[in-house]
Amino acid sequence: MRKHRCRKCGAPPVINMPQHRLALCGEHFPQWVVEQTERFIRKYRMFTRRERLLVAVSGGKDSLSLWDILWQLGYIVDGLYINLEINDGKRYSAESQRKAERFAEQRTLRLIVVDVPGKYGESISQMAQRCRRGDGKICAVCGLVKRHIMDQTARDNGYDVLATGHNLDDEAATLLANTLAWEIDSMLRQKPVLEARHPAQRRKVKPLFRFYEREMAAYALLRKIDYINDECPYAEGTRSIFYKRILNQLEADQPGAKLKFYLSFLKAWERGGLLQKQAYDDEVRLVTGDNEQLKTCPSCGQPTTSIGLCAFCRLVEG
Numbered sequence: 001m002r003k004h005r006c007r008k009c010g011a012p013p014v015i016n017m018p019q020h021r022l023a024l025c026g027e028h029f030p031q032w033v034v035e036q037t038e039r040f041i042r043k044y045r046m047f048t049r050r051e052r053l054l055v056a057v058s059g060g061k062d063s064l065s066l067w068d069i070l071w072q073l074g075y076i077v078d079g080l081y082i083n084l085e086i087n088d089g090k091r092y093s094a095e096s097q098r099k100a101e102r103f104a105e106q107r108t109l110r111l112i113v114v115d116v117p118g119k120y121g122e123s124i125s126q127m128a129q130r131c132r133r134g135d136g137k138i139c140a141v142c143g144l145v146k147r148h149i150m151d152q153t154a155r156d157n158g159y160d161v162l163a164t165g166h167n168l169d170d171e172a173a174t175l176l177a178n179t180l181a182w183e184i185d186s187m188l189r190q191k192p193v194l195e196a197r198h199p200a201q202r203r204k205v206k207p208l209f210r211f212y213e214r215e216m217a218a219y220a221l222l223r224k225i226d227y228i229n230d231e232c233p234y235a236e237g238t239r240s241i242f243y244k245r246i247l248n249q250l251e252a253d254q255p256g257a258k259l260k261f262y263l264s265f266l267k268a269w270e271r272g273g274l275l276q277k278q279a280y281d282d283e284v285r286l287v288t289g290d291n292e293q294l295k296t297c298p299s300c301g302q303p304t305t306s307i308g309l310c311a312f313c314r315l316v317e318g
């Protein structure tokens with residue numbers, strides 16, 4: 001078997017990335033991740049140094065690593081932690097919040113904490129139960145609440161951009177699910193940069209979208225980031241985990257398959273956009289029914305596709 005060496009210094013590597021034909025040592029790998037992130041930020045025109053960024057942090061490796069990278073690169077970046085009180089306030093939420101708070105303290109960064117039960121009187125599980133969604137559908141309620149709080153916090157605190165720590169494994173799994181069902185409207189929202197479509201929205205970016213999950217785990221470890229290792233208790237059995245396993249099998253057989261799958265999607269999207277943007281948009285509007293301007297929720301001021309209260313306000317107002 002070929003013996004790998006760090007491409008920069010020849011030392012024994014900590015990671016081998018066959019999709020890039022690149023192996024790097026413990027010193028050069030974190031540097032490479034930071035440089036690559038900066039390259040992606042510029043290449044995809046995510047944000048500039050003058051803009052104020054808000055990173056949504058869960059206490060996990062991806063979001064804390066993203067905050068660490070943006071902080072090292074000198075961006076104006078604060079964090080947002082949303083206490084969902086998952087597992088009804090037992091271990092998972094409390095521990096993930098502690099990790100996010102400790103991370104911010106160590107680097108004297110600002111962390112905004114939004115406490116869902118404190119602000120809205122119910123945990124996510126209780127909201128899901130009230131809507132009779134049960135454990136199986138709790139993620140739909142959770143996603144709705146998180147999106148709303150992220151948008152509103154960014155708007156109320158004067159941020160320009162919302163960043164999330166989605167990595168390539170997350171994005172490829174979502175893309176596979178969307179492709180299998182041909183959910184075109186969801187696919188169109190899967191880009192690494194999503195411009196605001198309403199004055200109350202902010203640009204949304206995913207600067208880690210080209211890194212594999214194992215690369216982010218290695219980065220967090222080498223940077224000694226103390227993150228919560230456990231998954232959310234509701235993650236097991238979700239379709240996202242299922243598709244990640246399938247893609248991992250594919251990747252084991254064809255190194256680079258995940259990256260190629262996602263980058264080919266972006267390329268096809270760009271090509272479609274350049275060649276026949278108008279026709280394409282019309283098609284999409286036809287498919288998604290998105291032929292009207294977004295409206296404004298009279299209660300919270302956030303965008304909504306329906307007339308009257310947005311889905312979040314309908315949820316919290318019962």
Ligand code: Q46
Pocket residue numbers: 086138139140142143232233234235
């Ligand atoms: S936090 Fe929420 Fe995820 Fe937990 S309840 Fe589901 S959506 S799995 S990213």
Ligand code: ZN
Pocket residue numbers: 006007008009010011024025026027028
């Ligand atoms: Zn090296």
Ligand code: ZN
Pocket residue numbers: 297298299300301302309310311312313314
């Ligand atoms: Zn609303």
